[in-house]
Amino acid sequence: MAALDVAAVSHSYGSKRALNDVSFSIAPASFTVLLGLNGAGKTTLFSLISHLYDTRRGSIRIFGHDVSRASGEALRRVGIVFQARTLDLDLSVHQNLSYHAALHGIGGREARQRIAALLDIVDMPGRQHDKARSLSGGQMRRIEIARALLHRPSLLLLDEATVGLDIQSRAGILATIRRLVETEGIGVLWATHLIDEVDDGDHVVVLRQGELVAKGKVADVVRTSGGGSIRDAFSRLSRIEATGTAELSP
Amino acid sequence: MSAPAMPDKVAGIIPVKFEKFGLRHYLICLKGVVLRECLRFLHQRERFISSLVRPLIWLFIFAAGFRQVLGVSIIPPYKTYVLYEVYITPGLCGMILLFSGMQSSLSMVYDREMGNMRTLLVSPFPRWFLLVSKMLAGVSVSIAQVYAFLIVAWFWGVKAPPIGYLMVLPALFLSGMMLCALGMLLSSMIKQLENFAGIMNFVIFPGYFASPALYPLWRIQEASPLLHKICLANPFTYAVELIRFAFYGQVNWLSLGVVAGCTVLFLAAAIIAYDPSRGLVTRKQDTGGNG
Numbered sequence: 001m002a003a004l005d006v007a008a009v010s011h012s013y014g015s016k017r018a019l020n021d022v023s024f025s026i027a028p029a030s031f032t033v034l035l036g037l038n039g040a041g042k043t044t045l046f047s048l049i050s051h052l053y054d055t056r057r058g059s060i061r062i063f064g065h066d067v068s069r070a071s072g073e074a075l076r077r078v079g080i081v082f083q084a085r086t087l088d089l090d091l092s093v094h095q096n097l098s099y100h101a102a103l104h105g106i107g108g109r110e111a112r113q114r115i116a117a118l119l120d121i122v123d124m125p126g127r128q129h130d131k132a133r134s135l136s137g138g139q140m141r142r143i144e145i146a147r148a149l150l151h152r153p154s155l156l157l158l159d160e161a162t163v164g165l166d167i168q169s170r171a172g173i174l175a176t177i178r179r180l181v182e183t184e185g186i187g188v189l190w191a192t193h194l195i196d197e198v199d200d201g202d203h204v205v206v207l208r209q210g211e212l213v214a215k216g217k218v219a220d221v222v223r224t225s226g227g228g229s230i231r232d233a234f235s236r237l238s239r240i241e242a243t244g245t246a247e248l249s250p
Numbered sequence: 251m252s253a254p255a256m257p258d259k260v261a262g263i264i265p266v267k268f269e270k271f272g273l274r275h276y277l278i279c280l281k282g283v284v285l286r287e288c289l290r291f292l293h294q295r296e297r298f299i300s301s302l303v304r305p306l307i308w309l310f311i312f313a314a315g316f317r318q319v320l321g322v323s324i325i326p327p328y329k330t331y332v333l334y335e336v337y338i339t340p341g342l343c344g345m346i347l348l349f350s351g352m353q354s355s356l357s358m359v360y361d362r363e364m365g366n367m368r369t370l371l372v373s374p375f376p377r378w379f380l381l382v383s384k385m386l387a388g389v390s391v392s393i394a395q396v397y398a399f400l401i402v403a404w405f406w407g408v409k410a411p412p413i414g415y416l417m418v419l420p421a422l423f424l425s426g427m428m429l430c431a432l433g434m435l436l437s438s439m440i441k442q443l444e445n446f447a448g449i450m451n452f453v454i455f456p457g458y459f460a461s462p463a464l465y466p467l468w469r470i471q472e473a474s475p476l477l478h479k480i481c482l483a484n485p486f487t488y489a490v491e492l493i494r495f496a497f498y499g500q501v502n503w504l505s506l507g508v509v510a511g512c513t514v515l516f517l518a519a520a521i522i523a524y525d526p527s528r529g530l531v532t533r534k535q536d537t538g539g540n541g
Contacts, residue, residue, distance in 0.1 A: 050368070050372045051371075051372065052368060052371055052372065071374070072271075072374040072375065072376065073374070074374075075372055075373065075374040076374040080368075080372055082365055082368055084365035084368075085365060086365040086366050086368055086369050087366075088286070088290065088366060090289075090290055090293040090294065091286070091289055091290070091293070095286070095289055098282065098285075099282050099283075099285075099286045099369075100369060101282070102278050102279050102281060102282020102283065102285075102286075103279055103282060103283075103369065103370065103373035103375070103380075104279075104373065104374065105271055105274075105275030105276070105278050105279055105375070106278065107278035107281070107282070108278075147369075
């Protein structure tokens with residue numbers, strides 16, 4: 001069973017088509033990069049997978065549970081890190097995480113134990129009582145990742161999770177997520193427009209203006225696109241002009 | 251892309267099966283949402299102070315100034331002439347609930363703009379339950395503000411029968427629910443935080459002034475029959491009267507019926523508005539990100 005199965009999904013904002021007939025699936029315990037330039041439809045896709053928007057055309061299943069028809073069962077299996085910061089800055093790290101635990105029916109001692117364990121996993125041990133406002137951008141992201149893992153999801157969605165972070169923070173967060181795939185068996189969908197976040201062993205899904213233009217292992221995508229590297233392949237697939245290649249770099 | 255087979259053994263934190271949500275889980279969720287709202291309120295001291303100062307200004311200054319001008323005859327539930335301060339106290343309780351309900355609506359728009367709302371909406375609990383929890387959280391904070399105001403008013407000499415302070419609790423709760431539900435419905439219609447000023451002009455002020463909060467309805471009828479009809483069509487009118495009667499251990503059945511009916515109506519509309527398959531919210535939002 002696929003961790004995530006997106007089948008023939010389309011979505012429009014009024015007359016503007018944001019996604020057109022997008023289909024792909026993600027295996028459990030795998031790292032899939034959702035590549036696309038700004039406006040490609042990545043965030044719309046995330047909003048559909050997380051049931052913020054209803055899927056009107058096509059279907060999305062998380063471990064077999066249809067997001068529209070059985071959203072509760074589907075959402076229990078997915079952890080989400082949104083592109084925008086979603087921590088409550090007035091509250092402490094522990095209060096933010098406890099709130100999320102409660103939103104998944106986890107309370108009391110169990111929540112406290114999970115929070116402590118996850119802060120270790122994201123390399124922020126003992127920071128429970130820090131105010132969210134006092135954290136750096138990278139630290140906030142780590143807390144958001146810990147929050148997304150609190151309810152023990154089997155699928156993790158991260159939407160541009162490293163945008164606005166320095167190189168060291170980006171590398172650290174990416175390494176943490178890759179480690180989770182290996183050690184915890186979590187399936188990851190990592191949306192980005194930063195090509196250097198793609199590893200040779202990853203699966204990639206490339207979106208361009210709402211259309212899926214490539215999917216598969218990195219080597220397969222490079223071969224079929226005719227590029228010499230994933231960077232070339234992405235440039236070709238995204239039809240980036242020479243002046244636009246800066247988009248590919250952090 | 252075909253999905254590889256699931257590994258035989260998934261290490262670490264992944265459970266094989268999820269426990270079905272029971273009452274305990276729902277209560278944990280409710281408690282978490284209420285606690286967060288209370289913590290946010292405590293962290294925003296200015297909000298607490300301003301919520302208290304607003305009705306106190308009306309009580310200390312406005313009521314004192316208008317005591318001689320606005321005479322109040324004996325009308326139910328009062329059995330004797332009452333001071334103007336006593337008359338407007340239920341209206342000021344309603345004012346706190348009205349402003350607090352709209353404030354929670356404002357915070358929902360803010361949360362939606364900042365992204366915090368998403369953490370609530372992606373919870374696996376049913377959307378209606380999450381919205382009701384959010385409402386209960388808002389009402390809890392509102393009621394705490396009302397009692398803080400009543401304590402100060404008590405020291406100012408505005409006292410209801412002791413049992414009234416207990417009897418008014420259900421009325422405050424129901425009125426608070428109605429106003430929070432209205433706020434939630436309005437928040438689904440507001441796209442940007444900047445548009446919230448319109449709520450002040452078109453909902454809060456007309457709702458408050460076209461009600462018996464500051465003057466009895468018979469006086470309004472004498473002044474303008476049209477305005478009297480508008481007051482009768484205003485749900486806030488019934489919230490104020492429900493609170494007023496409850497202070498004296500009485501139930502105004504008409505008010506109870508209207509407030510309960512409006513609560514159900516506004517809540518149902520808010521739930522529909524926040525339902526991703528039918529709602530207004532998703533249609534109004536833009537893509538919400540760069541991707």
